[in-house]
Amino acid sequence: MISILRIFNWDHLLKKNQTFLSTAFGLIKGKISSTAPTAATLTTLTFPLTFKVQSQITNISNKQTLITREDIIESYYHKDSCIGTNGVKTPKNIIGNAFKQRVENIDNDVCEADDEAAFFVADLGEVYRQHMRWKRNLPRVKPFYAVKCNPDPQVIRLLAELGTGFDCASKGEIEQVLKLGIDPTRIIYAQPCKTSSYVRYAEKQGVKQMTFDNGDELHKIKKLFPEAELFLRISTDDSTSLCRLSLKFGAAMETTSDLLALARELDLNVVGVSFHVGSGASDPLAFRRAVQDAHSVFEQARTYGYYMQTLDVGGGFSTDSFEDMAAALSDALEEYMPKNIRVIGEPGRYYVANAFTLACNVIARRTVEDPVSLEKSYMLYLNDGLYGNFSSIIFDHQHPVPRVLRSGNRSYFDTHASHDTTDGTQYSIWGPTCDGIDHISESIRFDHNLDVGDWLYFEGMGAYTKCSATRFNGFMDSHDVIYVSSESGVNALLGM
Incomplete structure (x- = not known):
């Protein structure tokens, strides 16, 4: 059988x-x-x-x-992990073809309003490959995808098919995941300070796993959802992370004993410990220190009659340093966590950062002449900016790099001619809103005379981009996504 x-x-x-x-x-x-x-x-x-x-x-x-x-x-x-040899289509080929087909059919002179709007091409094959990479390097840690990072429905659907869990931070995220038919036991409500009505919603839907880091939250949970399965979130050293989360969340180590005592007094079910070393962490040893602290809390919990079975190691995994992070985490788990302890993680940007590429249209151009050198440069205005999919520049410390997708009647995706140069025409790149802060790139040079109607593209736009877009100035806060797959396994899983 x-x-x-x-x-x-x-x-x-x-x-x-x-x-x-x-x-x-x-x-x-x-x-x-x-x-x-x-x-x-x-x-x-x-x-x-x-x-x-x-x-x-x-x-x-x-x-x-x-x-x-x-x-x-x-x-x-x-x-098909060796796709790309002997002329077989590579992921870049597939993404480039999707861009070409879309852009070639847009005529800026006659198109309908918003036909030339910015759009994404998402290669779900990249998400699939990242999952396989996770399994190879962290086989003990079950991933719970951080929905907040990119709540794209097809990404969630694919990860559901691959068997992951889901880290949700609000009623809206929980609802989105449940609507796909995913079992509530595969969700952790990883928000230490929750809205009361959202706790009641979680109780009604059977989402039992949730985090806490203070006594007031314990009293709230006792009142609204006493059967919840609780994770004590502890503070960590996240000083080397892009986005420091311990400034806002996590119980200090000197307070954990009192919190466990209160949980016991309230007859609540504390099942594990959670931590987060910060989004975009860069120090592999941060995981080791956090696991060591979690081990201390596991031991501490025994004195209050709690025999914890789960450790949530949070997120902070970046694709560039993943193997180093995974090795440090695996070593720490081997040393401090017995084999019977269930371990979960909350990767977000790790899965999706490089899966999404954004195309933007040049909607306006201004010529600027240097009064001394008389050199001409240009200000390019795109139909997306900091109030849209480039909010990560401010909130996530990202530096998206523009590339030339199409200039005139030629496409340049993933060619040498798409890249910036040292002696080409100088451009600054701006978003569409009235705010002067809406500035994407201060200075970049291309060997192209870019003009209105041309297209630029930006790779690595899958994490904390479209999820935080706004409607400031009346511009759209959502954009089309063209889904492609460079992995046949995705095609089979999703029927693409």
Whole structure:
């Protein structure tokens, strides 16, 4: 009897993409033969998102072998992990084609209002690859995706298919996840200071896991949701992080004993400890120190009759330093956390930062002449800015780099000509609003004479961008997303 990968649209998969099954089964070496199962051998064809139901295949190669859904996801990942050789389309090719098809069909002189609006291309294959990377480097830590980072519905849907949990910070985020049919046990309400009505909502929906870091919150939870499963969030040293969170949240170590005593007095269920080393953390040792502190609280909790079973290591994972962070965290877990302790994490930007690329249209240009050198430069005004998808410049300390997507009638995505130069024409780049702070790039040079109607693109725009866009000056706070996938496993999971 073999457990088969849960697919969102299983009927579609069987009819349209049986190659997925053939490849997946053929690549699980040593478990079954290369013979693929047929539709006739499947006894269950539809499944809920909770992964509670499994298909069954019997008598394959006369073996009774257990193959997990993770085996098949992993094997399908390895199948096309070498895409890009011998002329096969790479992720950049796929993204570039999506941009080209969209932009070439827009004529600024005759298009309808907002047809030339900024838009994203999202490669869900990048999210998929990041998940596989997480599993290789942190197999003990179950990811709970931080919805706040980018609440894109297709990202959430894909991660649900991959089996992650979800870190939600509000009623709205909880509601969005639940509407996809995801079981409430896969959600942690990771907000130490919660709105009372949101706590009641969580209770009604069965979202039991939540954090606290102070006595007032414990009294609130006792009144509104006494059956909640609580995580004591502790303060950490996040001085090397882009966004320091311990300035606002987390109980100081000298207060944890009193909080545990109060929780016991109120007869509340404290099941674990949580921490967050800060968004965009850069010091791998920050995780080690935090795990060590969490271990102390685990031991402390025993004196109050709490035998904690879960550690939430929070977020702070960045793609550039992930392996170093994962190694430091794994070593700390090995030293301080017994194998029976469940460990979860809350990655956000790690999953989505590089999955989204933003295209913006040049809506206006101003010529500026230096009074001394008489050199001409240009101010380019885009249809997106700091009050839109570039809010990360202020709130997340990001520095988006402009590239030339299209100038005149030629496309330049992912070519040398798309990049800035040292001796080209000088430009400054601005957003569309009336505010002088709406400034994207102070100075950059291109070997192009950019003008109204041309397009720029910005890579790495998936984290803390569209989730914090506003309608200031009446501009749009949401923009189209074109979804593509550079991984066949995503196509099978989502029926793309």
